[in-house]
Amino acid sequence: MNRFLSNNLPWKIVSFLLATLLWFFVINSQNPILTKEVKVPLTIRGINELEAKGYVLQNEEELRNMQVRVLLKGPRLDMERLASDNVQVDARLDLTQYANMLTNEDAVSIDKTIKIPVIISTDTIKAEDIRPKDISVIFEREKSTTKEIDYNITNESNSEYAALDPILKPSEVTISGPESAVERVETAMININVDNFSEDVLSYTIPILLLDKEGQEVSGLKKVPEYVEVTLPIGKKKKVELVPQFKGMLPTGYIQTNLIVNPKEITIVGKPDVVDQITSIKLEKIPLDNIIQSNTFRTDFILPEGVEYIDNIESKANVTLEIQKETDYSYKINPEEIELKITGIPAEYQYTILDTSVDVILASTAEKLLSFDLNDLKGTVDFNTVKPFVAGEYKIPLQLVVPEGFKVVNTPIYLNFNVEKIIEDIPPPEDEPIDTPVEEEVVVPSEGE
Structure with a gap:
């Protein structure tokens, strides 16, 4: 067995060398090392930290528009992945460490030369x-x-509206x-081009330009x-009033004591047939349900279509509601x-109020109740619901009108009336003259006749 292995050892060594040579051949022929130049934008970090120290980049616009040229070197297969965004190349400028070193005692302007680091998301590609x-x-x-905004009007001579002054909203700009x-x-x-405006297009949005002394x-x-x-x-x-609107009701036990709208009115502009029909501009509705103390609300104008306001103010009004906790007090009132206004009684009838007094409970603030004058009350009684109308006694609701800041608690309140038909006095006929017979003179004959 060992002899067999020893006889094959040279062949194994030869095979290993051939495999290595083949691997080097494939690598160099199929995946060679290439170079490629790319352009990447310069990304900047640390701007917020810089501004927190009271500094900015004087040449920020130039840096943000900069393209960094990077010569890359790496295997062909990895280089091809650049096009598919699988490999990221970033040129990053991190200013955080420099911002942290700045103090208020530093110079107004500081110029530093900083090396640009390039970060590649793979280790197989290098920046040459x-x-x-x-x-x-x-x-x-x-x-x-802050600067006042000035304007320049173009095509003024060709327009029938050239003599009119534009309204700018806002009229100032803050630059930093x-x-x-x-x-x-x-x-x-x-720059205002008058050709962009007409009776149908009253407003136009225009960019602000910042110019130096030479107009650049x-x-x-x-x-x-x-x-x-x-x-x-x-x-x-046309000048019209601003009218606030509300939805819901104040919580029980609270009352509105005053209402202030600022501004009270605005100037609107539009086609005459549209503007003539407008008597006021309503504001967005304010919910009352959870208000238990005085508040000021910012509410939008509700402008009809084809109408604009031309005041140099925001399209909002301040509506101040003064709210106080209410109390009540009972008054005895002689009708x-x-x-008191009585309506609905035919002319041939007359009425008499049977009540010498009625109880009226008013709710308001304690201060207002103490100073309340009963002469400020007004009331109406309407008999128009009585059908058919005949003489007799009636119990009719009394509708009270109270000053602002008060409300009637015990509603309805009734008044009792006695209604009678008017009977005209007919004078008796004049006495006719009585014919009195004329006594004939009787002549008594005297003696001797």
Whole structure:
């Protein structure tokens, strides 16, 4: 057995060498080492940490637009996987460590040269060369300021609406970024093309441009907002009241004592036939169910189609509801002493109120109840529901109108009436003259006749 193995040992060695040579042949012929140049965007990390220290990247826009050229080297099969995204190549610029070293005592602008690291998701492919190998990163102290937005109108001479002033919402922009760039900004400008507006298109959204003294755009700055809504007041203008709306009811035991709307009114614009029909603009409904204390709500305007508002304000109103815990108090009221309106009694009838007083329980705040004047009460009684109408006694509901901030608790309240038909006095006929017979004069003859 051992002789057999010893006789085959040379053949085994020869076979192993042939297999090794064959493996090297296949590797070099079928999966050779290749090189390939790729371009990858530069990704930046640590911006938030930088801003937290009060700094920004002065050349951030330039860095974000940069393409890093990487010469890769690796087996052909692995290199082919680059196209299918199975292998990732990233050029990462991590600024976190530099941001952590910055302090308020540092210079306004700091220029650092940082090496660009390239990360490849496989170990079989290497980066042979990187261009650029390093880059200049400029840290600059951040500055923020607010600018009034100016405007430039184009095609004005060709438009019938050229003389009208545009309304900008908002009218200011907040800009922030590197201090040197912010200080270059002379004007915040929008370009208004009048051809974009008509009676059907009253508003248009336009981007804000930041310009220096020479009228050149300053880029790389943050703008809040980035766009302005421009309204040209084309059509009929009209001032209308803002009317709040509510849904639900206040919880039991609470009462509204005051209502303040700010602004009270706005100016709207639109086609005359539409604007003429509008007397007020309603606000979005405010739910009352869970309100137990005074609150201010921001509510949107509900604008009809084809109508815009042209005030330099947000499309919201502040509605303040003053709420207080309520109490109640019972009053004895003489119906004859309040302003009472009686309707539904035919003209040929007259009425008499049988009640000398009625109990009315009012709910409000203690302060209002103490100062309440009974002369402020008004009431109505409607006999129109009485069919057929005849003379007699009636018990009719009294509808009380109380001042704002009060409510009637004990409803319904009834009044008792006695209704009688009016009987006209007929004067007696005048006495006819009585014919009195005329006594004939009797002549008594005298003696001697």
